[in-house]
Amino acid sequence: MNRVNYSSSESLGEQIANVLRLRIVSKESTPGTKISENQIAKEFETSRSPVRDALKILSNEGLIRLERMGAVVLGLNSTDLLELYEVRYLIETFAIKRLMENYKEDLIISLVKIIDKMDICGKHGDYKEFSELDFLFHETLIKGIEHNRINHLWNSMSKVVKSVILITTEKRFQGRVEEYRYVIKTHRQMIDVIKTRDVKHIDKVLKEHFNDGHLSIKNLL
Amino acid sequence: MNRVNYSSSESLGEQIANVLRLRIVSKESTPGTKISENQIAKEFETSRSPVRDALKILSNEGLIRLERMGAVVLGLNSTDLLELYEVRYLIETFAIKRLMENYKEDLIISLVKIIDKMDICGKHGDYKEFSELDFLFHETLIKGIEHNRINHLWNSMSKVVKSVILITTEKRFQGRVEEYRYVIKTHRQMIDVIKTRDVKHIDKVLKEHFNDGHLSIKNLL
DNA sequence: CGAGGGTTAGTTGTCGACAAGTATACAACT
């Protein structure tokens, strides 16, 4: 029986990759675990073709390593998370500098709207929606500069970032719920930096934001 | 007949990707061209499986776009090249700053050795080897910081960079052969910056180097 | 001549099978 499901826009491979990604990032799959295509195919009741796609996606994201026989889970240790934040810092600093030179008012409006929604979700304790908005904020910022190459870099890591944000936010909300205010504050600061063209404060604001993100996840895990 | 060729370490998919990549970067395949898996499979006398792999690789590199029916060649226009150089500048600036804080003497030795080899190739007019060494220089620099995430970013664009360098170098050598001296000079400057920890000159040296690369290719095409 | 509907060739996603290579367990031998 061939199963073709066009009702869902994502191919089976991407769906499988999504499930496995969350497993790896959430440490449900521990680093070092060996996985084979057959084994995954059996679990998801598909053939090996979509599984191969999925493994290739995860390999590109750096979550697993494809070896001659079987793939091995790499996962994200503390160093990896730091590095992820460093690269995000690098890219978003670039983006903000570029936006300062030249931005469309629409973009700022979109960003403010996202923050406002985050505020509401924060008050309701809806961490899931909050984390998606957080992700969307940064993605909107990056897509805003319309830089093809940066776009590709972002696409190759965005799914990982999204997963990390989701998990971080969840843990944060389990602790002191009011912490979300800090995230919102730094986001507003980022917009201010763009609008006021305050070059001197870019590094300070962004470093603070990413440092906080990294530290909080490090403490929580 | 199943053809499995383990004598070459690269899978058929990667090999096909290599051929197509060069075609696209060298503008033998013009942007907008539609390509189908069957067509490529027929050309390379393989099944669609390796071709699918190849197309996915090229898609990740941003050279083609996968659509519902058929992929379309994107190629690298003048803007794309500028953006590529911008991202390289971003990454290598990061790398050099990190190396300044902490580098192993071995690395510097390797880099110097590469430059010396480039010098010899330059004198012999061996542009092919020269371009590979040029690429190797930058790759060695980036791998030197042992930063997993940066590594992945680099891997996702390195093949494209390599192709661009190859073509640029070829055209350069067709013009005034002596131009290679300038490339070598800036490379030596980069090493000096690392060794002398001369923070102030990083941006200047790198900007000069990448600006030159971008300008020269723009003029030549 | 133009518009609409059906046919048809072509496209991708998925499947199961096979070939080639690899690691492991187990037996035979020194």
Place this chain on the structure above:
DNA sequence: AGTTGTATACTTGTCGACAACTAACCCTCG
């Protein structure tokens, strides 16, 4: 016992086939 060789089970890379879907063409009708 330790080493070597072989059988065997498991792995990936590739193949050809099929189902779902899309686009283009042609034919009919107004």
